[in-house]
Amino acid sequence: MDGSMTEQGQDVAADLRRLIAEGCISEGALQAVTRITQEKIAAFLADDSAGAERPVAEEPTLSPQEMTRVSILGAQLAYGFEIDDDERLRAILETLTVECGFTLPHISRLTRVALDDLTTALDDPGALESEGRYRIALRASYLINAVNQARPVGA
Incomplete structure (x- = not known):
């Protein structure tokens, strides 16, 4: 660039x-x-x-x-x-697992979201009811924010 x-x-x-x-x-x-x-x-x-x-x-x-x-x-x-909201949800979860090193069990325990729901959100977010997707997105976004605040400036 x-x-x-x-x-x-x-x-x-x-x-x-x-x-x-x-x-x-x-x-x-x-x-x-x-x-x-x-x-x-x-x-x-x-x-x-x-x-x-x-x-x-x-x-x-x-x-x-x-x-x-x-x-x-x-x-x-x-x-x-x-970007489609289901794709955005999947990307948030992939960021937490791939880039941040969280496992789905970590995310499940931290967010108090069922592990099966997180697995479904990664595989096919549309298979979850909108309330479930909303809850996962909101809580996972909070984790992303926590990670970003913990990272050193310029990293």
Whole structure:
């Protein structure tokens, strides 16, 4: 990734300006989420050449690390909600098991969700009633948040 485009090839600043115009997020919320100063967020959003080549002497609006964070957030907000909820539930559980090292029994004990329901959610989420999927999604999302808060900054 070159720092100015998401992996889908989208213009990050344009996506974020569109989300702001549609009332999906504000510059203040972007600043609160990314912890990038309001001045840098405003300059990035105002820069119509964010996707264009910059002269070498000109400093970029955002650092490469900040641009990565903003790009990921922008892509998730602009395109992530197009993912089917059953696929999202499966992905949450796969993240907990594959990337975080939790087993399904761990998740079952922590969330107080039956192991059989978690197994079904991984195999065929649609086979569960909506209340069950909702309960798993909510509790597994809480675990994802706990994991993310425990990880070192920049990891």
